[in-house]
Amino acid sequence: MESQLSDKKQILDITENWSTELLLNTIKDYWPAFYLDALFSWLEETDQFSIPARENAIQGLSEKLTAFFDKLPLITSTQSRLVEDISELLNLPVWKHRYELYSAWILTTITQAMKAYPLEVHHNDGTLTLSFKATHVATIKNKIGSMQLWSEVRSPLENPVGKTRKTGMQPDYAIYDAILSPEDCIVAVEVKQYRKGGTRNFSHALEDYSKGLKNAHVIVVNYGKISNALALPYPERNSAFGEVFPGSLGLRLYLDALKKCLPALPAPEFFSHLPDAILHNLIISDLFIDISASLDTLEYKSFLREFLTPLVQAGMIERINAVDVSLRAFWDSPSEKSVEELIGLSFSYNTDFMHLLPKEQSGIFIITDDDGAVDLTEFDNPRYTLLLFSNSGWTISNIIQE
Structure with missing residues (x-):
């Protein structure tokens, strides 16, 4: 009994600061498959890195996984004990x-x-x-x-x-x-x-x-x-x-x-002047945001905060990608905290992100300036939404290439 209590205390110590989402994922059906799928998805993301950056990222993850699993206690249980635990679970009134x-x-x-x-x-x-x-x-x-x-x-x-x-x-x-x-x-x-x-x-x-x-x-x-x-x-x-x-x-x-x-969403006040054709398709699968040195201004960062906050509050963005010459950071199911993390990044490199854009995918939304727009002249995705920012304002348009 003391050994079991000690094991449980070790687990509680390890998981005390885990997020609710992480705890939920560990108790769902097929959780090993879930984590393997997430791991392989992450490995695919590193294909976009340079070779040294990819090797460093993989080595870092390997060390973190090793340290994590080494901390977990190994709990053994007899077959009769497992049967008792399962029986107690299946006897809960909710299953009726x-x-x-x-x-x-x-x-x-x-x-x-x-x-x-x-x-x-x-x-x-x-x-x-x-x-x-x-x-x-x-x-x-x-x-x-x-x-x-x-x-x-x-x-x-x-x-x-x-x-x-x-x-x-x-x-x-x-x-x-x-x-x-x-x-x-x-x-x-x-x-x-x-x-x-x-x-x-x-x-x-x-x-x-x-x-x-x-x-x-x-x-x-x-x-x-x-x-x-x-x-x-x-x-x-x-x-x-x-x-x-x-x-x-x-x-x-x-x-x-x-x-x-479902019918079209009510437009946030910030977007009320946009054409219906754009608003109706404003669920954004992949948002690419230029954070190159030419956009390192207070005006641009204030615009990003004002533009993105109502969208993430309404759950209208599935993923945010911060890009310049490489994929600097990304957020799945972004929140207001994600927006602040994005704005806090260093805007210090050149603009050259066209090679990072998916060529055959719907729901692509790109925010850049005139420098970035020049690169997009050779982007061969037939449909995407482009927002051009300048100090005098911003314009948004659906790009349809026949």
């Missing part, structure tokens, strides 16, 4: 409501997809009650008004094909355009939790909800796999995603599809 737990988690993914939108959750003193009846979960503002997120809204349906539906339909979650009516439904999400689901149940759900919600995109998500043989009854507005769970590829694909169904 596994479907409800999974469905509630899917609701959090819907709000995650809408994190860039102003959103008001309709709770009762901090408690959100989800029952098998129509529940107004949240109101979401968009560019032209507002949307409503509901759960378990029942609507009439003639001649359903699904065996459990007789005269109506009741999708788990649906987003409506201001008015709670089938015609105003934008997207419906039906939640399944089959380990090995056949195609019939999924196909019937897609067909019934698509017939009853004639203007909606209908999405089916499942915890287990979905066969590639599944035929979508209405391919132009049907989607089905299997293996949707934390950290999975299925989750990312589902979230991407859900985001594409």
Whole structure:
């Protein structure tokens, strides 16, 4: 017992300052694969470094990993002890409501997809009650008004094909355009939790909800796999995603599809004068920011703070890259702290970053000055957004090369 307590204390000492995100990643399914994937992604990033810089970076990471794993205690447990621990876990009351737990988690993914939108959750003193009846979960503002997120809204349906539906339909979650009516439904999400689901149940759900919600995109998500043989009854507005769970590829694909169904964001006040064509595509996958010596001015750094802060607050930037002649730093899912770290970098080298830009990728956004724009004349990505900064102001445009 004393040995086990000592082991636990060592672990607590090591993990005391870990971030919530890091702790979450260590307890999810397939965490070894998650870390290996992150490690290989980092190694791919170093391909852009010079050979000496790459070797130094890899050596530094190797030393940090060795020091980290050497500190972790080795804990052994007998087979009977492991069985007892697993039994205690599986006897928790929450597993008796596994479907409800999974469905509630899917609701959090819907709000995650809408994190860039102003959103008001309709709770009762901090408690959100989800029952098998129509529940107004949240109101979401968009560019032209507002949307409503509901759960378990029942609507009439003639001649359903699904065996459990007789005269109506009741999708788990649906987003409506201001008015709670089938015609105003934008997207419906039906939640399944089959380990090995056949195609019939999924196909019937897609067909019934698509017939009853004639203007909606209908999405089916499942915890287990979905066969590639599944035929979508209405391919132009049907989607089905299997293996949707934390950290999975299925989750990312589902979230991407859900985001594409949503109306345009309300524009932050700072961007209110921009053309609709630019605002509608203002979710930025990769933002490249020139930090060369020609832009080492208080005006530019103040502009970056004012420009980037509302975007990162709204979750509209997936990644920021600071560049000059090399990739100086990058931030995934950047925050206001990331913006301050960017501004605090040394702006001291020349402008030569075209070789760092992805040639076949959407969502590219570049911030530079006239010096950087000269280099971009040979950039052969057919579509990207360019912001040119000067002391007299800034201009933004969509670049489309035929």
